[in-house]
Every structure is written in structure tokens, then in C-alpha cells.
Amino acid sequence: MFEIKEKKELGKDLCQFRVHAPYIARRRRPGQFIMLRIYEKGERFPLTVSDADPESGDIWFIAMGIGKSTKLLNSLKEGDKIRDIVGPLGKPTPVKKHGTVACVGGGVGIALIYPLVKAYREAGNRLISILGARTKELLILEEEIRSNCDELIVTTDDGSYGRKGFVTDALRDLMEREKVDFVIAVGPVPMMKAVADLTRDRGIETMVSLNPIMVDGTGMCGACRVQVGGKTLFGCVDGPEFNAHEVDFDILMKRLSAYKPMEEESLRLFLAQGEGNTRVAGGE
Amino acid sequence: MPKELSPKERMAIPRHKMPEREPLERIKGFIEVNLGYTPELAMAEAQRCLQCKKPLCVEGCPVNIDIPFFIKLIEQGEFIEAARVIKRTNALPAICGRVCPQEQQCEKVCVLAKRGEPVAIGHLERFVADFEREQGEVKVETAGFTTGKKAAVIGAGPAGLTVAGELAKKGHEVAVFEALHAEGGVLTYGIPEFRLPNSVLEAEVDYVRRLGVEFITNFVVGKSATLDDLRAEGYQAFFIGSGAGLPNFMGIEGENLNGIYSANEYLTRVNLMRAYLFPEYDTPVIRGKHVAVIGGGNTAMDAVRTAKRLGAERAMIVYRRSREEMPARVEEVKHAEEEGIEFHFLTAPVRYLGDQHGWVKAMECIRMELGPPDESGRRRPVPIEGSNFTMEVDVVVVAVGVSPNPLIPRTHAGFKLGRRGEIVVDMNTLYTNVEGVFAGGDIILGGSTVILAMGDGRRAAHYMDLYLKGEFKP
Ligand SMILES: Cc1cc2nc3c(=O)[nH]c(=O)nc-3n(C[C@H](O)[C@H](O)[C@H](O)COP(=O)(O)OP(=O)(O)OC[C@H]3O[C@@H](n4cnc5c(N)ncnc54)[C@H](O)[C@@H]3O)c2cc1C
Ligand code: SF4
Ligand code: FES
Numbered sequence: 001m002f003e004i005k006e007k008k009e010l011g012k013d014l015c016q017f018r019v020h021a022p023y024i025a026r027r028r029r030p031g032q033f034i035m036l037r038i039y040e041k042g043e044r045f046p047l048t049v050s051d052a053d054p055e056s057g058d059i060w061f062i063a064m065g066i067g068k069s070t071k072l073l074n075s076l077k078e079g080d081k082i083r084d085i086v087g088p089l090g091k092p093t094p095v096k097k098h099g100t101v102a103c104v105g106g107g108v109g110i111a112l113i114y115p116l117v118k119a120y121r122e123a124g125n126r127l128i129s130i131l132g133a134r135t136k137e138l139l140i141l142e143e144e145i146r147s148n149c150d151e152l153i154v155t156t157d158d159g160s161y162g163r164k165g166f167v168t169d170a171l172r173d174l175m176e177r178e179k180v181d182f183v184i185a186v187g188p189v190p191m192m193k194a195v196a197d198l199t200r201d202r203g204i205e206t207m208v209s210l211n212p213i214m215v216d217g218t219g220m221c222g223a224c225r226v227q228v229g230g231k232t233l234f235g236c237v238d239g240p241e242f243n244a245h246e247v248d249f250d251i252l253m254k255r256l257s258a259y260k261p262m263e264e265e266s267l268r269l270f271l272a273q274g275e276g277n278t279r280v281a282g283g284e
Numbered sequence: 285m286p287k288e289l290s291p292k293e294r295m296a297i298p299r300h301k302m303p304e305r306e307p308l309e310r311i312k313g314f315i316e317v318n319l320g321y322t323p324e325l326a327m328a329e330a331q332r333c334l335q336c337k338k339p340l341c342v343e344g345c346p347v348n349i350d351i352p353f354f355i356k357l358i359e360q361g362e363f364i365e366a367a368r369v370i371k372r373t374n375a376l377p378a379i380c381g382r383v384c385p386q387e388q389q390c391e392k393v394c395v396l397a398k399r400g401e402p403v404a405i406g407h408l409e410r411f412v413a414d415f416e417r418e419q420g421e422v423k424v425e426t427a428g429f430t431t432g433k434k435a436a437v438i439g440a441g442p443a444g445l446t447v448a449g450e451l452a453k454k455g456h457e458v459a460v461f462e463a464l465h466a467e468g469g470v471l472t473y474g475i476p477e478f479r480l481p482n483s484v485l486e487a488e489v490d491y492v493r494r495l496g497v498e499f500i501t502n503f504v505v506g507k508s509a510t511l512d513d514l515r516a517e518g519y520q521a522f523f524i525g526s527g528a529g530l531p532n533f534m535g536i537e538g539e540n541l542n543g544i545y546s547a548n549e550y551l552t553r554v555n556l557m558r559a560y561l562f563p564e565y566d567t568p569v570i571r572g573k574h575v576a577v578i579g580g581g582n583t584a585m586d587a588v589r590t591a592k593r594l595g596a597e598r599a600m601i602v603y604r605r606s607r608e609e610m611p612a613r614v615e616e617v618k619h620a621e622e623e624g625i626e627f628h629f630l631t632a633p634v635r636y637l638g639d640q641h642g643w644v645k646a647m648e649c650i651r652m653e654l655g656p657p658d659e660s661g662r663r664r665p666v667p668i669e670g671s672n673f674t675m676e677v678d679v680v681v682v683a684v685g686v687s688p689n690p691l692i693p694r695t696h697a698g699f700k701l702g703r704r705g706e707i708v709v710d711m712n713t714l715y716t717n718v719e720g721v722f723a724g725g726d727i728i729l730g731g732s733t734v735i736l737a738m739g740d741g742r743r744a745a746h747y748m749d750l751y752l753k754g755e756f757k758p
Binding site for chain 1: 463464465473501502503504507508509529530531533535539540541542543545546548549552553557558562563564565566567568570641642689690691
């Protein structure tokens, strides 16, 4: 059982949690994730560890309420308990000095690039972040990221904030303007694919963090299969980060949609139950 | 007490069938198929044993249970005592009675097998273990002292559970680290409820816990902490029982289409995560109409019978060899047939065909014929050129074997590994080439059996005990 020590709302249905998990805190490196199961009947799902303090033994993670599990998590309060947390899983990001690094985050992906922004900056890179959101209200972690990078570019689809357009427009202009040595993209699959297409022609090394469906998260089931460079790899142990130019995004997208109708049903039932069901967490 | 029977009278008694639930009833859910012997049936079956002077059955048993002795006790109605006799060499009889391939072990060599049907040793083992548990008479013999030595067991499968229990009985402080949120290994995530009810497993785990063993779930050794970290925490001896959890795929075209599962994923969703109770439980599973399971082992049987229970109209085994070569337990094949499972022998998939949304819709297969024996001693299947045909499927479960879990060797340098990634040990002591580390079960054998994993566990515990006491210096 893991008690929620602190909960912070970062945005609409976007929450940051702090729990005490000393083993994970000690060994976690940027890019790694945990698997959670909130209550006895819950599913196992991955979340990136956004920060960790080996001294206090605390870890932080951020959840965007999209399906039942993340909405249930976000409905928990400080003092509530999460039944299972295991990690840190996946390969750590091979952070190193490239020169100029562009970190591109879209939607929830912004929460995932935040720890990478910090790590690559600390490794001595010149860091430029490009954050994209549909509209101003959905933009998250702007100040946190701004204070950790050399330049921040914001785009919104509707132009309500920053530059109107997509992150790829901003990235293209950036690459025209100056030499970029390494690109990291995390966000919706179409966004990552578009970034990969853009940097492939220019021969700029690009890394994406994939979010395939997972069950165990330790390499035991193969639910997380991704096709990279023509080979089948397991997202949870071989990733979650891969060379963007080798990822088959079409297969990823299709596999991510495999349980859509069931996920919708689960969410519908959860929402229909209303507030009362949050009591199940940590309990039977 | 019944009168002493003559061997002739004993041999005249036909083998007593295991009472079972009707196929049409049982495929509606996941309830256990076998109902177990009643005390009367067990005593009657026990009368068939000839009490051989040189019992071949004991030799056939990988852990050499004193079979004639426990059967004698059953005949006399001393069920609890019979259970204790088994437990001297087998820590998990309720499980082994259900899942051991007896027809390849003790029952295969039972003298009665030559003339007719062997004594139902497995059914009897199961009976006494269940009897003991249901009477609530499971006696826990704790050491009553502590040696002050600490041992770490990695993996809570049958191998790890056995080591942990044995070491605790010898007074050592034992912690079991398990990656998943539940104990049991394959027994929990793989073998379905209809063959091994969770309550049986829980009782066994509880027994080990009451011996004083601490279970630490949600802990992946190599990730949450390395072996060296644990050493620094004061653990002096280690047992790696991390199993063969890496699913093999065939590497054929279309294998990543939606609807194609590894057996591990399919069974984990249904057993560990209870997907058959979706949406009450949150984990979903695709319920196919036409489900093909590739393989012929116990895993394949479990998967195909699971598919049937999830409502498949056609639940099919597709196996590249013939019936005789199937490694599955005979009872599972029989049950599968009764439940309307289709068997396609000498058939193998060559590629999967998908629709535009990425879902599998058909499978192209090729027919095989059996050539000369291969290294496994079974006749090698050879494809018949031009025999390709397609089968309509909407779910495929790939059950073509597993490989040793690579996690520990990947996160701790220096382990000597075999050709398939198995950890190499001294077969007598189960000692690896790394200081203080023993290993056993599927991690050294590749996919094997519960009883062999358990046997390894017992042997390893013996040498670990000596090692901890400074009496075994490798
Ligand atoms: C579906 C299926 C049906 C089967 N049916 C039968 C049968 O009828 N009869 C029979 O005899 N055998 C059967 N088998 C085989 C049998 O289950 C195995 O041989 C046996 O379970 C092996 O035991 P083990 O303890 O070595 O490993 P496992 O049971 O595989 O247990 C290993 C455990 O270690 C954990 N682990 C792995 N790595 C780590 C780590 N780094 N840190 C912490 N924990 C870790 C795993 O999560 C797992 O719980 C079947 C197997 C399957 C898959
Ligand atoms: S071989 Fe058969 S008959 Fe002989 S002791 Fe064993 S179980 Fe009994
Ligand atoms: S999630 Fe099961 S192998 Fe990756």
C-alpha cells in the first residue's frame, strides 16, 4: 500500500502525486516508469516517474485523467492509498551532451518531457523546449519547464496562446534558424510521427518515448510489442524510448486502439457511479 | 478397518474415476473441473495398491514421495497422517496432485500400468492434501529458533516458495521478493482457476508465510534493487527462482496485429487480472468467436479452454506435430476434447492476415508431415510444400514456449548462461558461479514442470542451509 502524501492539481484533470517509495526513489533514473494498480479490481498501468528524491524516499508522478484508471487516480485525495506500485521499470534515458537539444512535448507528453528537460539541461546541453496544446487552458507545466531551459516556444492549435499552429511548425522554423543536434518528442502518436518525418530528412537524431499498452511491465507478456527497425521489441523492457526514425507508428496507433470500446464502457460505468466509487481505492 | 485383501483381489478392482463437472456446465465459467475423491472413493482406490517391496512409483516421482506408505495410510483412513508423509518430500501436494504429469512419472511406472490402469496416485495425493486443508489441520512446524542468517529468494513461484519454506523451517530469516502484486508465479498468472483454484494456492502461500517467511511483492530484483544492493542489506545467500517468463513468438508476418496474444498475456489478463469478470474488474480481454491457439503443451490447453469459457464458437488447437507428441497432460487433452475443442494437428501458421484497422482476420497455415526424430527425440515436423490454406480467426494465442527470464542476468554481470539464456548451476547443489547465489526451477531448466521446480527448491534449500552455516564451501 502506498499512501498519497501530497496531491497537486496542475491543470484540468491533471494531477501530480507524491508517494513514499524508497527503493524506487533510490534507483529511478529519468525516462523510467512505474506500474500502478489502484485497487484490488484495478488494471495495471504505467506512469512515468516525473521526479524522485533518494534522500526522503519520495517519488512524484503526473496523471492526466483520460480513461477510468487515470480518472480514478485523480479522484483520490491526500491520505488515500494506492494498492500496488512497482518500479522503476524500463531503460533509463541515455542522457548525454549533444549540443543543442530540442524537447518537443504535446498534450500529456509535456508531463513526460519535463524530467527529460531537466536531465538534458543538467548534462550541459543548450535546451530549447517546444510545448504544444490544443488551447491555452490545456497547457501545463509552462513555468516549471521555462525555468529549466534556455528557450521556450509555445504553440496552440487555436492561437489562444503563444504561436498559432502545431509544434512541428515551430520545430521546422527552429531548425531553419539554428543547428539542432538532438530532438526528443513525447506526445500523441501523430505528433511524434510528424516530428520523426521532419527530422528524418535533415538527418537529426531523434528519440521518442512510446506508451504502448502494458500488463506486467517487466517483459513477461508482450502486450507492449512495438515494431522498431523491422524488429519486434517489448516497450517495457527495451524501451520506453526508441529511435524515432525506426518506429512503426501505424502499428503503434492500431495497437493502442485495441481496447477502445471496452475502455469507453469502463469509463462510462465509472462516471455513472459518481463520486462514491473513489472509496474503493486502497480498499478491497 | 477393512479386511486385508489379497493381491489378486486388489488387482481386480478397477481404477476409480475422478468425479468431474459436466462439460456443458463447466464451460460456462471458470469453476474447477475436477471435484476430487470422496473419502470412500479414496479408500477404495487405495486398496488397489499392491504395496510393492521395490516400489517403482517412488523412483518415477521426481521428489521420491513414499507413495506406497501414504496410500497405505489412506486405506486405513489415516488421511492427515498420509498428508504428512507426502509433505516430508513435497511441500505443495494440493498443487502437484492437480498439475503434475503423473502419467509420465509415478503412474507411468506403477506395476499395475503394465496390465491395465495404474493406481490413481495423483488423485490420491490431491485428496489427502485437500482433506488436510479443509479440516483446518495443517500443522505448521516452525523452527522455534533463529540462526540470525538472512536469505533472499527471488520469485514466488513453486521453486521459490519451496526454498523459502524449507529455509524458514531451518531457522533462517527468509524474504521472498516477487515482481508481481501476487505470489505463486505461473500458478497464479498462468494456470487457470478451472484447473487450480486460487484458494488452493493461497492456502499453500499462507502456509509458507506462517512458517515465518516474509513476502515482498511489487519488487523486481535487478530494478527495484540489485542483488548487490540486497547483499549490502545483509542477505547472505540468494536463490533465483525467476522462472521462464519470456514468451516466445514465431516471428512470422502479421504477428503484431490486434487480437494476437502471447499465452502469457492472454492468461495473465484472465487469471491474474480477472478479465473474465470485466467490467467488474478493469482489465479487458478480447473475446474472439474463432480462436486459434498455437501449440500443444499445457499452456496451449489452458489457453484454448479459457477461450471456450470466454464464449468462443470455435476454440482450436493448431499444433505442428501429431497427437502423440503433444507435451500436455493427458487429462487436459481429454478435458479439452470433452469441452468441444477442435484439434488441428500437423498444421502450423505461416502468416497472419489483417483488416485495415489492424485486426487479425485470418491465418494462413501449412500442413506438416513427420520426418526423422530431432534433438528432443520427437519426430520433426516438415512442411508439405504447396499445402497452404487459410483459416478464419479473430483471436490467436501463441503458446509456443517460453525462455528463461533475462532480467537478473541482464542486471547482474557474471552469471554463466546456457544456450537459451538459462542460468547455469551445479546440478547437485544448484549453486551458480556467483558467490552465495543458487538458482532453480524454470530459470535453469527453461519451461519445465512444477514438481521439478519444487525438487530444485528442496535441494537448493539443503545446500543453502549448509552454506549459511559455513558447512558448504563451493
Ligand atoms: C499456462 C501454464 C500451464 C502449466 N501447466 C503445468 C502443469 O499442468 N503441470 C506442471 O507441472 N507444470 C505446468 N507448467 C509449468 C510450471 O508452471 C513451471 O514449470 C513452474 O511454475 C516453474 O516454477 P518456477 O518457480 O521456476 O517459476 P515461475 O512459476 O515462473 O515463478 C517465477 C516468479 O518469479 C518472479 N520473478 C521473475 N523475475 C523476477 C525478479 N527479477 N524479481 C522478482 N521476482 C521475479 C515472477 O514474477 C514469477 O512470479 C505450466 C506453465 C504454464 C505457463
Ligand atoms: S508401483 Fe503402483 S502398486 Fe506398486 S506401490 Fe507404487 S502405486 Fe502401489
Ligand atoms: S508489458 Fe508485459 S511484456 Fe511489456
